[in-house]
Amino acid sequence: MTDWKTITVERRDRVGLITLNRPDALNALNLELMRELVAAASDLDADTGIGAIVITGAGKAFAAGADIKEMVDNDYVEMYAADWFSGWSRFTAVRTPIIAAVSGYALGGGCELAMMCDIIIAGDTAKFGQPEIKLGVIPGMGGSQRLTRAIGKARAMDLILTGRTMDAVEAERAGLVSRVVPADAVLDEAMSTAATIGSLSLPITMMAKEVVNAAYETMLESGIRFERRVFHATFATEDQKEGMSAFVEKRDPEFKNR
């Protein structure tokens, strides 16, 4: 599918770049955008020529949340019957590493989308928050769970119960964001980080993503056992032989993604 209406998709070498493209609505995540973003990310995930994905927003926001105008008149039965937001499960099933390049607002569903990515790189204009409480609702795309795991209960409660936003510096200090750069450099920084990841072995970066994510879902002992098993599995790949041989032979590795 190439005639996207709410996003743009580019392939640059081994990096897929998805830009949320509803700037007039601060990239609010309506159902169409969710469907397109999930489909594009799944397409890129299925493309073995792509080693990393970057998601960013056009204009002055990453995304200002789920589309309030689309939901305002819904009732409980409509939300439940449509299982509103369940489509995001396909996004979190993407195995290719994903970087969120965030400038401006990442609020509500926008913050939740960033947290579904594997690395968040923030521009110094970024503002993160879960302001749903001010709308008479609570986070619904995983924010209460992922934010609490990312920054701890005390800070998550502060943000979710007050609806206040935090700037990029506070977000980095809290551990939500891996680095902060000037806003006009955030996309370049994300793309070059994605290029670094894309130059490595794709099956191995996928395994690394999977074991880190397991830390969210399992107890420590079973997570460590899972990591050890996946570590053993890396020895079934040609890229393990290549990576370790290259070190021993004092040369750069040439990964085959096999």
Ligand SMILES: CC(C)(O)CC(=O)SCCNC(=O)CCNC(=O)[C@H](O)C(C)(C)COP(=O)(O)OP(=O)(O)OC[C@H]1O[C@@H](n2cnc3c(N)ncnc32)[C@H](O)[C@@H]1OP(=O)(O)O
């Ligand atoms: C997924 C869940 C379950 O967790 C729930 C959610 O995500 S609910 C949404 C949470 N997000 C918010 O509550 C933020 C809403 N937006 C704002 O508070 C403000 O827009 C702002 C502070 C981010 C920026 O303010 P400002 O610069 O003054 O711009 P605006 O004039 O307000 O916005 C421009 C334009 O965008 C539309 N817009 C903004 N956010 C949304 C949204 N979440 N849904 C739908 N539309 C949105 C806004 O209405 C404006 O459009 P027009 O009305 O002028 O056509």
